[in-house]
Amino acid sequence: xxxxxxxxxxxxxxxxxxxxxxxxxxxxxxxxxxxxxxxxxxxxxxxxxxxxxxxxxxxxxxxxxxxxxxxxxxxxxxxxxxxxxxxxxxxxxxxxxxxxxxxxxxxxxxxxxxxxxxxxxxxxxxxxxxxxxxxxxxxxxxxxxxxxxxxxxxxxxxxxxxxxxxxxxxxxxxxxxxxxxxxxxxxxxxxxxxxxxxxxxxxxxxxxxxxxxxxxxxxxxxxxxxxxxxxxxxxxxxxxxxxxxxxxxxxxxxxxxxxxxxxxxxxxxxxxxxxxxxxxxxxxxxxxxxxxxxxxxxxxxxxxxxxxxxxxxxxxxxx
Amino acid sequence: xxxxxxxxxxxxxxxxxxxxxxxxxxxxxxxxxxxxxxxxxxxxxxxxxxxxxxxxxxxxxxxxxxxxxxxxxxxxxxxxxxxxxxxxxxxxxxxxxxxxxxxxxxxxxxxxxxxxxxxxxxxxxxxxxxxxxxxxxxxxxxxxxxxxxxxxxxxxxxxxxxxxxxxxxxxxxxxxxxxxxxxxxxxxxxxxxxxxxxxxxxxxxxxxxxxxxxxxxxxxxxxxxxxxxxxxxxxxxxxxxxxxxxxxxxxxxxxxxxxxxxxxxxxxxxxxxxxxxxxxxxxxxxxxxxxxxxxxxxxxxxxxxxxxxxxxxxxxxxx
Numbered sequence: 001x002x003x004x005x006x007x008x009x010x011x012x013x014x015x016x017x018x019x020x021x022x023x024x025x026x027x028x029x030x031x032x033x034x035x036x037x038x039x040x041x042x043x044x045x046x047x048x049x050x051x052x053x054x055x056x057x058x059x060x061x062x063x064x065x066x067x068x069x070x071x072x073x074x075x076x077x078x079x080x081x082x083x084x085x086x087x088x089x090x091x092x093x094x095x096x097x098x099x100x101x102x103x104x105x106x107x108x109x110x111x112x113x114x115x116x117x118x119x120x121x122x123x124x125x126x127x128x129x130x131x132x133x134x135x136x137x138x139x140x141x142x143x144x145x146x147x148x149x150x151x152x153x154x155x156x157x158x159x160x161x162x163x164x165x166x167x168x169x170x171x172x173x174x175x176x177x178x179x180x181x182x183x184x185x186x187x188x189x190x191x192x193x194x195x196x197x198x199x200x201x202x203x204x205x206x207x208x209x210x211x212x213x214x215x216x217x218x219x220x221x222x223x224x225x226x227x228x229x230x231x232x233x234x235x236x237x238x239x240x241x242x243x244x245x246x247x248x249x250x251x252x253x254x255x256x257x258x259x260x261x262x263x264x265x266x267x268x269x270x271x272x273x274x275x276x277x278x279x280x281x282x283x284x285x286x287x288x289x290x291x292x293x294x295x296x297x298x299x300x301x302x303x304x305x306x307x308x309x310x311x312x313x314x315x316x317x318x319x
Numbered sequence: 320x321x322x323x324x325x326x327x328x329x330x331x332x333x334x335x336x337x338x339x340x341x342x343x344x345x346x347x348x349x350x351x352x353x354x355x356x357x358x359x360x361x362x363x364x365x366x367x368x369x370x371x372x373x374x375x376x377x378x379x380x381x382x383x384x385x386x387x388x389x390x391x392x393x394x395x396x397x398x399x400x401x402x403x404x405x406x407x408x409x410x411x412x413x414x415x416x417x418x419x420x421x422x423x424x425x426x427x428x429x430x431x432x433x434x435x436x437x438x439x440x441x442x443x444x445x446x447x448x449x450x451x452x453x454x455x456x457x458x459x460x461x462x463x464x465x466x467x468x469x470x471x472x473x474x475x476x477x478x479x480x481x482x483x484x485x486x487x488x489x490x491x492x493x494x495x496x497x498x499x500x501x502x503x504x505x506x507x508x509x510x511x512x513x514x515x516x517x518x519x520x521x522x523x524x525x526x527x528x529x530x531x532x533x534x535x536x537x538x539x540x541x542x543x544x545x546x547x548x549x550x551x552x553x554x555x556x557x558x559x560x561x562x563x564x565x566x567x568x569x570x571x572x573x574x575x576x577x578x579x580x581x582x583x584x585x586x587x588x589x590x591x592x593x594x595x596x597x598x599x600x601x602x603x604x605x606x607x608x609x610x611x612x613x614x615x616x617x618x619x620x621x622x623x624x625x626x627x628x629x630x631x632x633x634x635x636x637x638x
Binding site: 261304 | 353354357449594617620633
């Protein structure tokens with residue numbers, strides 16, 4: 001890579017793509033380039049799109065990309081694969097995404113495997129978003145799947161979160177219980193022309209009315225999310241979603257800064273935890289190449305020591 | 320608590336329940352009691368039951384509990400709520416679970432909120448399972464919901480994992496892509512009398528045949544999971560699942576010990592990461608009570624510093 005930092009900051013998409021691949025593969029120099037680029041970012045509006053499998057997130061992102069392009073805005077998409085954390089996503093092969101934008105220079109799409117590490121979303125997604133921000137995309141969608149930690153992480157990496165649900169997926173209320181309501185800035189009932197959509201809208205309206213409205217501990221009370229009925233395939237509701245995003249984008253600077261500070265706290269603590277786990281794994285080593293603390297693990301496996309005391313021993317060791 | 324360790328080890332369920340609540344609330348002495356109890360465990364066979372919302376996990380666990388009771392085995396259930404990680408599960412109130420076992424002394428049911436912290440499942444679940452093991456339950460089911468990190472964690476806390484799917488939930492193959500196939504020892508198609516069950520069985524059979532069979536990096540190749548069609552409501556297939564569990568339970572000691580060593584590594588590294596995050600959070604403090612490294616976070620929020628360098632600064636600080 002010849003000066004990937006300057007090239008990326010000058011808007012060179014090829015250089016940015018090379019840098020993203022280098023970051024994925026953890027090549028020498030990639031992290032230093034990322035660190036150099038980071039302070040130049042912060043201009044992009046980053047939108048997370050999340051929800052259970054089958055709600056039509058990809059189709060919705062496709063429609064939102066179309067809406068952004070229709071008004072001339074360049075847009076990037078980071079698709080965090082629902083792939084295996086162990087096999088790295090090769091199980092069913094790569095999907096071909098959003099073909100209709102494939103030849104549009106104003107659209108950049110990048111797929112990431114989650115790779116299974118705890119905090120994995122935050123690491124690769126934060127880095128990818130930082131590069132897309134630095135190379136000049138004003139709007140970035142981050143699509144994640146499932147219900148769990150990844151969805152909580154996405155709130156830490158984005159400026160706004162769209163939570164997508166759909167009628168007929170069993171109990172959508174149950175899906176929303178998995179922490180999604182708290183991170184939603186926009187709540188979309190996709191496939192809004194299907195049976196059950198009225199009921200889903202009614203249920204969610206009740207839930208939103210009953211909710212306190214919940215916020216994360218230590219954070220200011222949040223405004224309830226906008227509730228929007230849409231059909232990504234028919235194109236209905238997409239304009240409403242874009243309008244809701246524009247309203248969030250126009251949030252007062254103080255509000256946005258407070259959110260970014262909270263994000264910074266969570267990103268940094270996640271990185272610290274990741275680093276500590278890596279150090280501990282190195283001290284344990286493998287069965288073939290045991291490290292200085294392999295014996296501690298064997299004691300736990302044999303129930304001669306509890307894992308909490310072992311963790312303390314490892315923490316002390318790494319100091 | 321008067322000598323909760325001795326009482327729990329003597330099989331006193333009331334003392335065990337008190338200890339579990341004390342651990343949840345992190346009361347003084349609770350962790351010390353847990354550490355004292357831990358080495359006396361290791362006899363229970365701990366089975367994780369996981370899958371997407373709506374597949375009927377609770378009903379299946381209920382049926383498995385019934386089967387265990389029918390042969391006279393005492394059994395405990397740890398239900399890890401799909402509740403909000405922020406609101407701690409109060410959003411829709413507690414569910415009343417498995418009423419038919421409510422008056423059975425041989426069944427103990429405990430609900431845990433996930434509480435949203437990364438590694439949260441490993442912490443509270445590991446502790447609860449350790450107490451249930453110590454108080455003498457030979458069989459413990461751990462039910463978790465969703466598709467994501469929690470499901471991977473459950474493999475670290477259990478001796479065997481049942482992955483439950485069901486026809487008609489959109490794309491069950493997609494749900495399985497989220498890492499579940501790799502952790503499954505038993506793969507159950509629940510609601511097996513419904514339309515689409517034949518197709519689901521056929522699809523999963525193909526997937527299992529095509530899979531390598533995947534295993535986690537650095538671990539020995541695994542035996543493909545048993546694939547069982549069941550209907551928890553009709554009671555079909557439940558005997559087959561119990562038989563598959565009994566076969567796993569009879570695994571050679573060396574195999575079980577290898578699994579427990581791998582679990583120990585992951586539990587310990589997760590705890591180390593958790594501790595490091597907590598230390599970092601304390602060093603950052605809150606907006607009202609900033610810690611020594613609050614300024615570092617403000618620099619990241621203002622894009623004057625990147626989060627990776629900030630994490631290094633925090634890691635160095637805590638040494």
